[in-house]
Amino acid sequence: xxSGDLVVGVDVGGTSLFAAVVDxxxxxxxxxxxxxxxxxxxxxxxxxxxxxxIRESIQEADLDIxxxxxxxxxxxxxxxxxKGVVFRCVNLGExxxxxxxxxxxQEYLPLPxxxxxxxxxxxxxxxxxxxxxxxxxxxxxxxxxxxxxxxIIDGKLYPGVRHSxxxxxxxxxxxxxxxxxxxxxGHAEALASRSAIERDxxxxxxxxxxxxxxxxxxxxxxxxxxSRIIGEAYESGDKVTREAVRRAxxxxxxxxxxxxxxxxxxxxxxxxxLLERMGEExxxxxxxxxxxxxxxxxxxxxxxxxxxxxxxFSGAMGAAVIAQRRLAQI
Amino acid sequence: xxSGDLVVGVDVGGTSLFAAVVDxxxxxxxxxxxxxxxxxxxxxxxxxxxxxxIRESIQEADLDIxxxxxxxxxxxxxxxxxKGVVFRCVNLGExxxxxxxxxxxQEYLPLPxxxxxxxxxxxxxxxxxxxxxxxxxxxxxxxxxxxxxxxIIDGKLYPGVRHSxxxxxxxxxxxxxxxxxxxxxGHAEALASRSAIERDxxxxxxxxxxxxxxxxxxxxxxxxxxSRIIGEAYESGDKVTREAVRRAxxxxxxxxxxxxxxxxxxxxxxxxxLLERMGEExxxxxxxxxxxxxxxxxxxxxxxxxxxxxxxFSGAMGAAVIAQRRLAQI
Numbered sequence: 078x079x080s081g082d083l084v085v086g087v088d089v090g091g092t093s094l095f096a097a098v099v100d101x102x103x104x105x106x107x108x109x110x111x112x113x114x115x116x117x118x119x120x121x122x123x124x125x126x127x128x129x130x131i132r133e134s135i136q137e138a139d140l141d142i143x144x145x146x147x148x149x150x151x152x153x154x155x156x157x158x159x160k161g162v163v164f165r166c167v168n169l170g171e172x173x174x175x176x177x178x179x180x181x182x183q184e185y186l187p188l189p190x191x192x193x194x195x196x197x198x199x200x201x202x203x204x205x206x207x208x209x210x211x212x213x214x215x216x217x218x219x220x221x222x223x224x225x226x227x228x229i230i231d232g233k234l235y236p237g238v239r240h241s242x243x244x245x246x247x248x249x250x251x252x253x254x255x256x257x258x259x260x261x262x263g264h265a266e267a268l269a270s271r272s273a274i275e276r277d278x279x280x281x282x283x284x285x286x287x288x289x290x291x292x293x294x295x296x297x298x299x300x301x302x303x304s305r306i307i308g309e310a311y312e313s314g315d316k317v318t319r320e321a322v323r324r325a326x327x328x329x330x331x332x333x334x335x336x337x338x339x340x341x342x343x344x345x346x347x348x349x350x351l352l353e354r355m356g357e358e359x360x361x362x363x364x365x366x367x368x369x370x371x372x373x374x375x376x377x378x379x380x381x382x383x384x385x386x387x388x389x390f391s392g393a394m395g396a397a398v399i400a401q402r403r404l405a406q407i
Numbered sequence: 408x409x410s411g412d413l414v415v416g417v418d419v420g421g422t423s424l425f426a427a428v429v430d431x432x433x434x435x436x437x438x439x440x441x442x443x444x445x446x447x448x449x450x451x452x453x454x455x456x457x458x459x460x461i462r463e464s465i466q467e468a469d470l471d472i473x474x475x476x477x478x479x480x481x482x483x484x485x486x487x488x489x490k491g492v493v494f495r496c497v498n499l500g501e502x503x504x505x506x507x508x509x510x511x512x513q514e515y516l517p518l519p520x521x522x523x524x525x526x527x528x529x530x531x532x533x534x535x536x537x538x539x540x541x542x543x544x545x546x547x548x549x550x551x552x553x554x555x556x557x558x559i560i561d562g563k564l565y566p567g568v569r570h571s572x573x574x575x576x577x578x579x580x581x582x583x584x585x586x587x588x589x590x591x592x593g594h595a596e597a598l599a600s601r602s603a604i605e606r607d608x609x610x611x612x613x614x615x616x617x618x619x620x621x622x623x624x625x626x627x628x629x630x631x632x633x634s635r636i637i638g639e640a641y642e643s644g645d646k647v648t649r650e651a652v653r654r655a656x657x658x659x660x661x662x663x664x665x666x667x668x669x670x671x672x673x674x675x676x677x678x679x680x681l682l683e684r685m686g687e688e689x690x691x692x693x694x695x696x697x698x699x700x701x702x703x704x705x706x707x708x709x710x711x712x713x714x715x716x717x718x719x720f721s722g723a724m725g726a727a728v729i730a731q732r733r734l735a736q737i
Contacts, residue, residue, distance in 0.1 A: 155703065164705075213568070214567070214568060226669075228669075230560060230565070231561075235560070236671075237544070237670060237671020237672070238543070238544055238671050238672060238673045238708065238710065239671055239703050239706045239708055239710075240671075241671045241702065241703040241706070242669065242670055242671035243669060243671075244668040244669070244671075244702045244703070245668070245669060247664075247668040247700070247701075247702040248578075248664075248665040248668050248669060249580055249661040249662075249664060249665050249700055250579055250580070250582055251581060251582040251583075252580055252581040252584075252598075252657075252658065252661055253581075254582075259702055261699055261700045263661075264700075268582075327582075328582065331579040331582055331593075332579075334577075334578075334579060335578040335579050335665065336669060338574040338575070338577040338578050339556075339558075339572065339573060339574070339575060339578055339666060339669060339670070340567060340572055340669070341566075341567020341568050341569055341570075341571045341572035341573075341574075342567070342568060343568045369591055370577070370579060370591045370594075371577075372571065372574045372577040372589055373485065373569050373571040373574070375494075376569045376571070378568065378569055380568065380569075
């Protein structure tokens with residue numbers, strides 16, 4: 078069953094690799110696989126793990142590699158999709174700087190490979206098969222350790238002139254506010270990400286506040302305050318966590334409003350670990366703040382702020398779609 | 408000399424009306440005219456003044472109305488270009504609410520009329536004939552009493568789903584900051600507009616600070632601190648004014664950075680009264696702040712932040728271009 082529509086999509090995360098064999102005609106996932114990234118093995122080590130994960134997903138789909146049209150890979154960092162080179166991946170380590178990922182993968186796999194930024198891929202996945210289906214202009218915002226985004230304009234991924242559009246995590250929301258991972262202050266990522274919540278919880282703990290979080294860290298044998306821990310502490314009514322989450326939701330609402338006031342899209346899709354864990358309830362205050370700050374309040378049409386639907390596999394599915402589209406143009 | 412390319416563009420400002428007969432083939436202005444808006448005469452009164460201004464510009468061009476293809480009008484407020492109805496114009500008064508401007512103008516003028524938001528028109532003007540010539544993706548930001556913008560994507564005006572894109576004045580830059588004209592807090596307009604500078608100067612004067620501004624208000628017989636007064640006070644080294652301007656420049660730099668991080672355009676064109684008065688020097692600190700906060704610092708290509716070139720007539724020229732394009736589609 079060889080077909081131009083069967084593509085493997087891969088999402089290379091800081092912690093996990095996801096691969097999915099997608100029938101891009103209908104968005105059906107025929108097989109999938111997941112394994113740890115093990116970034117400490119360096120770029121070449123991770124490439125071998127990506128290859129294994131791809132092979133596993135093809136096997137799960139009961140297909141042969143010859144049945145496939147190509148491979149799309151989403152990577153967490155700036156890159157040049159034409160040259161197939163990753164500029165850098167802060168989360169994955171130094172060995173990814175100027176790494177020729179397409180070339181490296183093609184040494185193992187007899188298929189054309191297309192690479193794209195992981196959040197751009199996630200946005201395309203949600204637009205094609207998820208919460209953004211049928212919309213023309215859509216912005217996806219993924220809230221995790223950082224905050225990333227992907228912009229769909231006129232039904233297509235809008236990459237920007239330098240392939241760095243939709244860096245919503247670095248929009249200024251609170252001038253002179255907390256320090257961001259990029260070195261500047263007051264960006265959305267420093268206010269509304271999981272890391273911002275973690276920082277606020279830790280600050281409260283240092284001030285001696287009472288919280289269930291230290292106990293949960295021991296329970297799950299974690300050193301960082303994960304989305305799961307934040308979710309569990311929030312649900313148990315932990316005051317410190319509730320306050321930190323409430324603040325992050327407020328700033329996320331302001332970010333959504335800023336984006337809507339600039340882009341006036343049909344839809345904002347919000348995804349990422351925190352949303353996956355905490356669900357629809359997380360978005361209620363975000364929507365309220367957004368509405369207070371968006372300028373076109375009186376319009377009968379109001380942009381929808383909705384949850385991503387594809388979960389962990391949005392990036393892999395989007396990478397498959399992007400690969401299918403680019404390869405169809407060759 | 409009848410031609411499909413000769414169009415009158417009009418810009419309806421809160422204070423003045425501008426009309427220009429434009430040869431849209433080459434951007435040549437064949438005739439222009441200007442008069443006070445006199446908003447107190449109400450929408451129908453202003454319509455008659457618009458008609459006079461248009462007739463004057465045609466006369467100046469030594470043309471007859473029969474030589475013209477149509478009329479484009481830029482209006483400061485949200486509107487429906489398809490229906491030809493203005494939803495409201497805060498600066499022009501209540502009589503503009505749901506005002507059928509196209510119908511009203513066509514009672515006097517035997518030409519098709521197209522309407523557009525004034526800052527969108529200004530952006531199209533700058534993109535077609537001004538500082539943005541030849542760029543593909545461009546954002547224009549006009550700083551005056553308020554802050555407005557217009558977005559060009561893929562060479563075309565990007566209106567957004569509700570025709571309200573590029574409301575850059577209402578992007579949140581300092582959460583919980585000063586009150587904006589829209590009723591929310593911390594928006595760019597409340598931080599970086601001429602009104603924000605005026606507010607800061609007045610606050611300093613109330614605190615008893617020494618400043619040349621009261622003397623300039625008397626000299627020019629003004630009650631509001633105009634761009635001209637701000638410019639003159641700034642140049643004379645007035646500390647209160649310098650401090651207020653410096654703050655506005657800082658926030659404008661943050662706004663530019665936020666827009667670039669979301670859109671990754673080729674170019675940001677900045678215009679409006681304050682820029683017209685203060686010139687290139689105004690942009691130097693804006694560019695510095697922008698560079699510190701934009702995420703893609705290492706790219707060999709950096710988006711340019713440039714001054715608008717068309718001055719008072721950018722809106723009128725852009726309105727002409729928009730009219731020519733829309734009428735060519737009919």
